[in-house]
Every structure is written in structure tokens, then in C-alpha cells.
Amino acid sequence: MAGTDGRTTGARYRRLAADLREAIASGAFGSDGRLPSEEQLAQQYGVSRGTVRQALSVLRANGLVTSRRGTRRVVLGTARTQSFMELMSFTLWARSLGEEPGGRTIDITRCTANPLEREQLGLAPGAEIYRVLRLRTLSRVPIMIERTIYVEHVGAMIAGLEPEAISHIEPLTEQGVVFADAEHTVDLVYADAEDAELLGCEEGAPLMRERRRATDPAGTPLEWSEDRYLPGTVSFTVHNSVASTALSRRRA
Amino acid sequence: MAGTDGRTTGARYRRLAADLREAIASGAFGSDGRLPSEEQLAQQYGVSRGTVRQALSVLRANGLVTSRRGTRRVVLGTARTQSFMELMSFTLWARSLGEEPGGRTIDITRCTANPLEREQLGLAPGAEIYRVLRLRTLSRVPIMIERTIYVEHVGAMIAGLEPEAISHIEPLTEQGVVFADAEHTVDLVYADAEDAELLGCEEGAPLMRERRRATDPAGTPLEWSEDRYLPGTVSFTVHNSVASTALSRRRA
DNA sequence: AAGTGGTCTAGACCACGTG
DNA sequence: ACGTGGTCTAGACCACTTA
Known part of the structure; x- marks a missing residue:
């Protein structure tokens, strides 16, 4: 529960948030889970109240602590949310589970984007893209089939990788490609012939998309x-609050 | 693009956020979608830069605008996210779609919570709960079956409603029950006998849960x-960014 | 009545992107 | 070099919860 250990890089409020996350995970706030007041934390860590609030707002958005006027914050649970990159990368995700990620690239093609693809990537007519088809495994068991299209300059990097490369996103990141935002939509579809063959299920079998x-x-x-x-x-899990809503339910 | 019209209740930054949301939706920021600088907005609206930033952080979390050091913010899209209550309430959601919400309460029972239910609601042994089973329709077509358990004092209010009541959450809100946070998990299951009968599908048919x-x-x-x-x-959609991650992918 | 988080202000410096 | 958003500070007042 010290205030001086912990990270030394990045913004103060991020380091503080990480510290508090650890403190929460280790049960440092007692059985009732009441946090110190913002003022107390500010003094303990030698920062202003504004910085403390910035750190706490991160934890709040993740559903780790409550926040209401009049009472101290209370621990809701330990960290469940994953980092943004863990969501983008099947490989990172698998490793964080302690499982062995695998993948087989079935096909990579460079071609001119069709109208639908142009809309998905916000491209002008005639733009080139890369289409990538991969089968993903967890501890050698096929669990997912991935159909991705990349804008040209990113796809070119992918095409330069070895066919056996397990992670595609890591090399991209090393080469300076930065993923910042993503929108995810989850629904239910039925396997087509290709899905069925690659995943080893019946054609028409239900799949999570x-x-x-x-x-x-x-x-x-x-x-x-x-x-x-x-x-x-x-399964996919989302935390949502009155203050910050990221989720929406759509008519299919 | 005026800065003085708009709401007059609630926090300044919320009103400002709503104003900016409208301005974005109406295309007030031109074809390139570049927003004024924070300093300019502060002067236009007669507030401090901190308040402007607070408003913009809301829009950012909703995926409406970008935000990076060095350049002005840019419009990403118009509002797609729904309010927290629209996510909690099937009725509100249906109305916002312009469809007619319907529901039939199949069963309401008051009983002692079993161990699983106690864990889900964080209750002590012996606690009483209400179990509610409802069939939900959209424009008279059954689309969803809802099995809910309520803590005792909330369930008692539900039990006092007419069986034909379309919305359960609205009366609760009127009686002072405040929903603040929720965690949603989406996956795929197969219809049991009861599901099949109520939804009119085959037993074993795939359903979104x-x-x-x-x-x-x-x-x-x-x-x-x-x-x-x-x-x-x-379908369910989530916006996610490096700065604020609410989503997580889980091994089933 | 006292304590706490929510809101707002005014100002400062820095890191980054662009011209 | 300049403008921009990111971070941090110090202080103020208010709304709410709890005792």
C-alpha cells in the first residue's frame, strides 16, 4: 500500500491507476473495500486531487470502483477488462489465458476493393486492399476463422510476413502501425461451406460472429x-455505466 | 453553430456535450470534420478549457471524435451509442427504434435464493428474491425470452405491477430505484424445451444469449x-479505444 | 454538521504533428 | 516555429450522504 513504489514511465495518473489496480487486486482496502478519500490519496502519492481523480476515472470506467457524491469510493471487483491490444490480437489474448495460440494463413490476396469493402475502410473507388483468410487455433484446436481486409500499406506488411507467423499484429506494431480505436459487433450466423470445412463443423451450424x-x-x-x-x-463481456456508455443493442 | 442555445439543466459539460453532439449530427463542422480548438470552444461557450475537455471526453468515449496531441479533433461519425437506460430497458429500446414493444409475464415467484442466485446478486444465505419470466415482442413478433431475478425490495415492486405492464423498469425508476452500472455478457446457447415453446422455435435451435x-x-x-x-x-456493438477499454473477450 | 465526490476555473508546461 | 491536445496544479464552491 506504499505510495512510492510502482512504475516510473508514462503519465502520473496512469501509474497511479496501475498502483491502485494492484492495491485493489491484493485486497489492500480491507473487507469493506472503502478507498481513501481523494484528498488522502493526493497527499499519499504527492499529486494533486485532479490527478487522483483522473486515475480513479479510469478504474471507474473499467467497473472496478463505484463513485457517487457524498460517500467514499468502494471496490466493486478486481480487474476483468483486458487491454485494447489484447482485444485486437488473438495471439496476445491466447497468451494471457496461458494457452498456445496458433494460426494457419489460408490465403492472402491483393486486389481492388469492391464497393462494400470500400465503405468498410472508407476508401475511394479503385483503391487496393489485401484480403487475408486465417484459421485460428487455441492449443491446437481450431476455434475461429478470421476474414480480414487491410488498407494497402498495412496489408503490404502482412504479405511480407512468413506464412507460419503466429501474430500479425505484433509485427505491424513494431513497424509503427498504431491501432487506436475499434468498433466490435457481435451476432449469430450460420456456417457456410468454407466455414464448415475449415472449422470442422456442419454447413449451416451456428457460429458466433x-x-x-x-x-x-x-x-x-x-x-x-x-x-x-x-x-x-x-463470450464477450462489456461494462457499462450511466456515466460512460460504450455498448448499444441493434436491430439485426 | 450558435453557442448559447441548448439545454439549461444539469452540469455545464453535459449540456456542452449535447450541443456538440447536435452540431456533429447536423454536419456543422464542414466536410473535413475538423472541430474548433479547445481554446476556441471555451471562448465560444464562455466556459473554461477544463469544462470543454470534460465534454469532449464524453464524445470521445462514444467514438464520435478523435483526439490526439498535435492536431485538432476530427469527427468520426454521428451518435450510434444508446443511453444506459435504453440498454437496460427493452421497452425504451423498442420505442427508440420506432417499433411497438410488447411483453407477456409468464411467471413471477417469490422464493429463497439458491447458491448460484445468491452469488449473482451478492446475497447472504436465506435471502429472498423474485424470479420473473417474460416473453418479449417487437411489433407483436416474439423475439426474446427474459429470465430475471430481483433482490427482494425491487422484486416486490415488480410483483405489484399489472400483469400486462409493458415496461417494468420505468415504474421502478419512478419509485426511486436507480440503476447505475451493468455488466453484459454475450454468447450463444441452444434452446431448451421452455425456450422453444415460448419463442416458437425448435428445441436445440441456436439463440443469442x-x-x-x-x-x-x-x-x-x-x-x-x-x-x-x-x-x-x-446484434450488440461496442466502441473501444486505447484510452478506455470496456470490452473483454472470454474463454467460454 | 462534517466529510466526500462532482463541477468549474485559471494558469502552467510539455509532447506531438504540421507546415 | 507554431498550434494543438495531454498532463498537472491549486483553489473554489456545490450537492449529496452519513452520522
């Missing part, structure tokens, strides 16, 4: 992906 | 619900 559009910090789309999971292999 | 735990501002659980949708009727 996650569609995802990822952009760079400027808002420019980088990739658009449609992932199909075998039932019983994944 | 949304499980939800909702709490009051103090973090005390109020309800736990398991909703099952017919395929093709809904």
Missing part, C-alpha cells in the same frame, strides 16, 4: 475483420 | 437477467 473495424489515432480505418467462432469457445 | 448484472450507485446488485434472442433479431 464478431465484426470489427479498427482505426489509427487519426480515425483512418486500417483493417476490417469478420471473425467466426465455434459455439462454446468464447 | 445476453446475461446482465445491474447495480445501484453504491454497487449493490439489483437484478440479474438472462435474455435469449432469436437469431437475426439483434
